[in-house]
Amino acid sequence: xxxxxKSKFHLNNIKILLKEFRFQSTLFNVYQILKTCxxxxxxxxxxxxxxxxxxxxxxxxRTLGFQSDGNPNNIQHTLMVCxxxxxxxxxxxxxxxIITHFxxxxxxxxxxxxxxxxxxxxxxxxxxxxxLIISYGTIIANGGLVPLVALxxxxxxxxxxxxxxxxxxxxxxxxxxxxxxxxxxxxxxxxDAYPPSYLIKKQKWWIGQRIILLITLFLIIILYPIRFxxxxxxxxxxxxxxxxxxxxxxxxxxxxxxxxxxxAFLFFLSWLGFSFFNNNHDIRVLDVGPPDKRPFLDTYINQxxxxxxxxxxxxxxxxxxxxxGGIRAAYWSNEVLSELSQGDPNFKGNVLAxxxxxxxxxxxxxxxxxxxxxxxxxxxxxxxxxxxxxxxxSPIMGYALFPDAFQRFLPFPIKQFDRAAILEKTWxxxxxxxxxxxxxxxxxxxxxxxxxDTNNQGPLVFMNxxxxxxxxxxxxxxxxxxxxxFYEATDILRIINKDIPLSTSVLLSARFPYLTPAGxxxxxxxxxxxxxxxxxxxxxxxxxxxxxxxxxxxxxxDIKNIPIKVSFVFIRNTKDFSTTEPLGGLYEVxxxxxxxxxxxxxxxxxxxxxxxxxxxxxxxxxxxxxxPRFENDIIPLGWSLSKQAIDIIDKQVKKVVEIExxxx
Numbered sequence: 001x002x003x004x005x006k007s008k009f010h011l012n013n014i015k016i017l018l019k020e021f022r023f024q025s026t027l028f029n030v031y032q033i034l035k036t037c038x039x040x041x042x043x044x045x046x047x048x049x050x051x052x053x054x055x056x057x058x059x060x061x062r063t064l065g066f067q068s069d070g071n072p073n074n075i076q077h078t079l080m081v082c083x084x085x086x087x088x089x090x091x092x093x094x095x096x097x098i099i100t101h102f103x104x105x106x107x108x109x110x111x112x113x114x115x116x117x118x119x120x121x122x123x124x125x126x127x128x129x130x131x132l133i134i135s136y137g138t139i140i141a142n143g144g145l146v147p148l149v150a151l152x153x154x155x156x157x158x159x160x161x162x163x164x165x166x167x168x169x170x171x172x173x174x175x176x177x178x179x180x181x182x183x184x185x186x187x188x189x190x191x192d193a194y195p196p197s198y199l200i201k202k203q204k205w206w207i208g209q210r211i212i213l214l215i216t217l218f219l220i221i222i223l224y225p226i227r228f229x230x231x232x233x234x235x236x237x238x239x240x241x242x243x244x245x246x247x248x249x250x251x252x253x254x255x256x257x258x259x260x261x262x263x264a265f266l267f268f269l270s271w272l273g274f275s276f277f278n279n280n281h282d283i284r285v286l287d288v289g290p291p292d293k294r295p296f297l298d299t300y301i302n303q304x305x306x307x308x309x310x311x312x313x314x315x316x317x318x319x320x321x322x323x324x325g326g327i328r329a330a331y332w333s334n335e336v337l338s339e340l341s342q343g344d345p346n347f348k349g350n351v352l353a354x355x356x357x358x359x360x361x362x363x364x365x366x367x368x369x370x371x372x373x374x375x376x377x378x379x380x381x382x383x384x385x386x387x388x389x390x391x392x393x394s395p396i397m398g399y400a401l402f403p404d405a406f407q408r409f410l411p412f413p414i415k416q417f418d419r420a421a422i423l424e425k426t427w428x429x430x431x432x433x434x435x436x437x438x439x440x441x442x443x444x445x446x447x448x449x450x451x452x453d454t455n456n457q458g459p460l461v462f463m464n465x466x467x468x469x470x471x472x473x474x475x476x477x478x479x480x481x482x483x484x485x486f487y488e489a490t491d492i493l494r495i496i497n498k499d500i501p502l503s504t505s506v507l508l509s510a511r512f513p514y515l516t517p518a519g520x521x522x523x524x525x526x527x528x529x530x531x532x533x534x535x536x537x538x539x540x541x542x543x544x545x546x547x548x549x550x551x552x553x554x555x556x557x558d559i560k561n562i563p564i565k566v567s568f569v570f571i572r573n574t575k576d577f578s579t580t581e582p583l584g585g586l587y588e589v590x591x592x593x594x595x596x597x598x599x600x601x602x603x604x605x606x607x608x609x610x611x612x613x614x615x616x617x618x619x620x621x622x623x624x625x626x627x628p629r630f631e632n633d634i635i636p637l638g639w640s641l642s643k644q645a646i647d648i649i650d651k652q653v654k655k656v657v658e659i660e661x662x663x664x
């Protein structure tokens with residue numbers, strides 16, 4: 001080989017090595033920058049999980065679009081999401097720039113131009129993350145591409161192009177001596193070239209803007225928690241909160257470097273330490289209607305049987321259990337109960353007791369209240385449909401992400417910041433709009449709403465909850481009961497010795513993890529008694545309460561020699577999570593979750609089987625109305641349903657009821 005060829009050969013090898021080194025160096029630089037910007041990645045991961053992974057987030061995304069589709073708020077919510085997405089992308093970029101300004105990266109000395117370029121490009125690429133997240137979530141939610149995806153991606157590219165050419169634009173606008181030219185500052189990425197004090201001085205308007213925006217949003221949500229939150233929509237609120245808190249932590253980075261105080265660490269310590277003093281989730285109570293006036297369970301059942309026995313030779317009795325499952329359970333419960341009552345005019349009057357958990361309790365309550373709004377069952381059904389189609393999610397999300405999040409860092413409780421109370425008030429407000437004749441039913445006391453018909457012998461409506469500290473059952477009960485009648489059950493109205501709003505009684509059963517916190521209970525002596533959480537912790541179908549009512553019912557009927565025929569009505573909506581496939585990766589993490597979900601679902605089936613095989617008497621029977629759930633159906637457990645989810649339920653209910661009634 002000639003000397004020239006050898007030289008060329010070595011040169012080519014050197015070029016290849018240099019390219020490989022440059023590639024490795026670039027990867028290393030990217031890693032260092034992303035590691036420094038971990039808080040940005042964390043907030044974007046939260047957004048990804050909330051909007052693209054959880055079914056409630058997917059269901060919200062598919063409500064968006066520029067066609068009203070029966071909901072005039074769709075277009076408005078979509079526009080708000082577009083605006084908030086641009087702000088989220090901007091905050092990703094801006095926060096990354098602030099954080100990287102004060103980091104001394106250990107970049108390679110070779111190829112300095114590439115290191116600086118990486119430092120410039122990565123924050124810009126981070127600005128695209130929100131648009132990619134919501135585009136992916138929209139594709140998953142809609143089962144494929146929709147026009148909105150193109151809009152989101154175009155918005156992202158528009159922001160990226162603006163960031164790419166903003167320096168040219170700033171220089172151009174500066175030459176025009178415009179009145180807002182004081183806002184136009186360009187500070188190149190040069191680590192250690194500018195001290196924090198300089199950046200604060202030059203960027204004071206932008207810093208002030210972030211602080212003012214946070215305070216303004218906080219005040220608006222406090223003053224107009226329902227109206228403003230429903231105007232923006234749940235998706236827009238999530239994006240707004242991520243953007244604002246990201247800006248907040250970006251400012252932390254700036255001021256930490258300026259004053260040499262670990263604000264973020266102190267912030268975390270305050271959250272941990274103040275949690276011992278700032279619980280603001282005590283439940284709302286009324287000063288009317290002492291619960292001591294309630295009859296005992298046996299007395300009520302006896303009077304109910306005597307009234308019905310005077311009319312019929314054999315008394316038909318229904319005992320109804322409505323399974324938990326958020327808004328999905330509420331809507332399905334009302335649909336099944338409405339279908340049954342329209343098929344059998346005597347059904348509603350023959351129900352002795354309802355046992356509700358979480359959303360099932362809301363559905364049972366709304367179904368019973370509908371008769372006070374209209375004597376026509378179909379009209380009542382439409383009233384409840386109108387009520388349950390409201391957006392219950394946005395107000396609680398707005399409160400959870402702003403006032404109640406701020407509460408976690410205060411050393412004292414502020415009851416007005418309680419996000420659970422906002423959900424109760426949202427139900428009250430929505431019922432006012434749906435039932436014009438009796439708009440205050442959800443505001444009235446639980447005991448005031450006796451659900452009675454004309455003979456003052458209406459059904460018993462039990463709300464099932466769980467005592468967090470002991471794991472025992474807690475009942476919001478319209479009757480008093482002895483320790484031998486309900487096993488390990490606490491009468492919460494006896495503990496507090498006051499009535500509570502109907503909305504509060506429902507929510508006591510529906511305080512499922514993290515979204516609605518456990519309620520703090522003070523007893524009649526104003527001492528802390530404990531916390532009450534979702535009824536599903538104990539048992540998600542409410543069978544335990546019904547079985548104990550059934551035992552007392554059968555005992556009294558036998559003593560009084562009143563012939564009865566009892567039908568258990570179980571209304572279920574939860575999907576069977578079980579699979580025969582062994583767990584793959586992350587088995588140590590997923591095993592407890594999989595086991596809990598499967599046992600949680602199957603406990604209802606086990607209880608039904610126990611009733612059928614050991615407790616059922618004579619010709620008593622079980623009617624099981626289960627919402628069919630298929631693999632790709634998105635019917636979320638949350639507090640908001642899209643039209644698509646509602647349509648799935650509406651198509652199933654008549655068929656499910658007909659098939660089950662034919663079997664029995």
